[in-house]
Amino acid sequence: MAQVLEFKLPDLGEGLTEGEIVRWLVAVGDVVAVDQPVVEVETAKAMVEVPCPYGGVVTARFGEEGTELPVGAPLLTVAVGASQGPTEADGAAPEPAAAPSPAPVAAPEPVAPTAAGATAGPGEASGNVLVGYGTGAPAARRRRVRPDGWARPSRAAAHSGPAGPVNGTAGAPPQGPVPVVSPLVRRLAREHEVDLRGLTGSGPDGLILRCDVERVIRESAAIAASTTASASAVSAAVPVAVPAPEPVVTASPAPAPVSVAGAVHAGATRVPLRGVRGAVADKLARSRREIPDATCWVDADATELMAARAAMNAAGGAKISLLALLARICTAALARHPELNATVDMAAREVVRLPAVHLGFAAQTDRGLVVPVVRDAQLRSAESLSAEIARLTEAGRAGRLTPADLTGGTFTLNNYGVFGVDGSTPIINHPEAAMLGVGRIVPKPWVHRGELAVRQVVQLSLTFDHRVCDGGTAGGFLRHVADCVEQPAVLLRTL
Known part of the structure; x- marks a missing residue:
């Protein structure tokens, strides 16, 4: 009988207390060996691959890519001693596609609580959808599609049949994988809400590079700035009748102070200070405060x-x-x-x-x-x-x-x-x-x-x-x- 063991984010040393999931290297249902890297985590010092100390079948993953987890938080669970069914590597032919019917339910990943305290369903915690591949397709033939358009196909996806319903919505075909050259490019697109599915890369074979995403960000900022300027010009051109104010006897309260940091500027881009950039900022600020x-x-x-x-x-x-x-x-x-x-x-x-x-x-x-x-x-x-x-x-x-x-x-x-x-x-x-x-x-x-x-x-x-x-x-x-x-x-x- 299989024993399910929980693997937690280990102590990464040097006083580090948290890490951000950059890329999962395994999916639910994959078989992992002892000390096999299962996830890439970015800390305040560097990006590291975290190996799993257990060997078996991955039954659940905790946290989506881009999620920050504290040291000691669960990363994934592994069924040790679980029997592995026939795979294509063993010579078993892929199951044929049948008439369209609801896709079978895969082993759910851990569900993250929503902001209101309710529980979100599988894939709803970060806007992900599960894409089925026809009647009778096993869970291993599913892939997880991210909101930014990036998709990691499973190992058996190439042999899967025609697509079935997506989250219960008939006729919605799955999006194909986006050729992105690195996880950092996907992360940049996610932070600035850039849809990679409509972007043509300038790299080899259409690979989307960082410069491609930055170009879209600059163009979007320029469009937003011009739209704001046009709206301001129209408002200034239309005369508005303002009635003469009546005299006020009571004193008006003093206006609340306005934070310069919180002021809204047209086309402004906010970049989170976290990871390596955040650690550098903290260290430099501390140096200026403490060292004469x-x-x-x-x-x-x-x-x-x-x-x-x-x-x-x-x-x-x-x-x-x-x-x-x-x-x-x-x-x-x-x-x-x-x-x-x-x-x-x-x-x-x-x-x-x-x-x-x-x-x-x-x-x-x-x-x-x-x-x-x-x-x-x-x-x-x-x-x-x-x-x-x-x-x-x-x-x-x-x-x-x-x-x-x-x-x-x-x-x-x-x-x-x-x-x-x-x-x-x-x-x-x-x-x-x-x-x-x-x-x-x-x-x-x-x-x-x-x-x-x-x-x-x-x-x-x-x-x-x-x-x-x-x-x-x-x-x-x-x-x-x-x-x-x-x-x-x-x-x-x-x-």
Whole structure:
């Protein structure tokens, strides 16, 4: 006899208390193996695949895609030891389609309560509909259609018969699957109420890309703005007879204050601050509230550093990135000025100097700015740093960074020069004590050995927590970084 076990959203570590369901990887009726990923969940740190510790048949799922669940909430139930019926993989032919009749009822998913406290039927909690595929079609041949038009066909959908009634409404044919390239595109469309079924994608084979959805959003905003402007113009053109007001003896109450944040603007778009974007917003706001930061900067001649990198890469082997050389310079400077590899414990009123350098570096991805962390950077060579930075950058762009990859940093390196800017005053990545910013490296006139020459010049900026050190320490750190950039041979003293 099968035993039904409930799998709950596990503790994802690093103090995370909730996660948003991005994509279900299994459907009700599917057979799962032990440790098979069943759902993609986006946390405040990263997007992760959650494996199920049980093996058996999925009997129910809790929550639709886009739903936020707290840690410990049920995800799905699995019937362990349940016998699996014949499948097409075993050689059984699909059941033939018969005369139209009501489609059989599939195993219902858990029903979410409505806002009024009533219970919604299957598929009604988020506007989903169940699509049948003919008389006698098993539950596994159903598919769930989302309001935004995206549909995930089941494994046997390709062999199903003609469509039957949809939610009891005869003659409503099921919508076909929409070719969307990623769950993030579907999510963007859902947030802005864009119907993907009427959209033609610009990607290969009609794939709908993010730029396609953003184009529709911009067009809709422009139409709404023009409609509002036309209505205002018509109202202004029509004269309205206003009777003369009678004198009022009693005093009028003072008008209630109007919230600027709550004001309605034509064409305004509201983007929820949640997930990675919300976590970044919370951390930056906390940094501004708690850290008394200051910034110093200096221009440096990076011509010799660029030449040294070219010589390293010309010697063969793995390529060394410029960011890896800057990271190696940072670890050398932190060894001389450990005050900046620290954090502040205000409860104990102590500055905590940290023994290891866990170096974070800012990386721009489709999901926003992330700061992966290179562990024990002070023990790594330039080649090792280059390989680890490349691995973390690729994982960030693919959305595979784990919470452990994004937390625990002690110092951050921010290469904003990739955006074509010279300088910046970055916000410290709380609870760290400093951040080094690197601008673009461009040819500029420079006095070199007493003569004016064109050199490769870079601007370096250091934002630091003034509680951990004074300007002399910060200036000494930045000057050592600049010396290593101008004369990479200085690093030989620390090798």
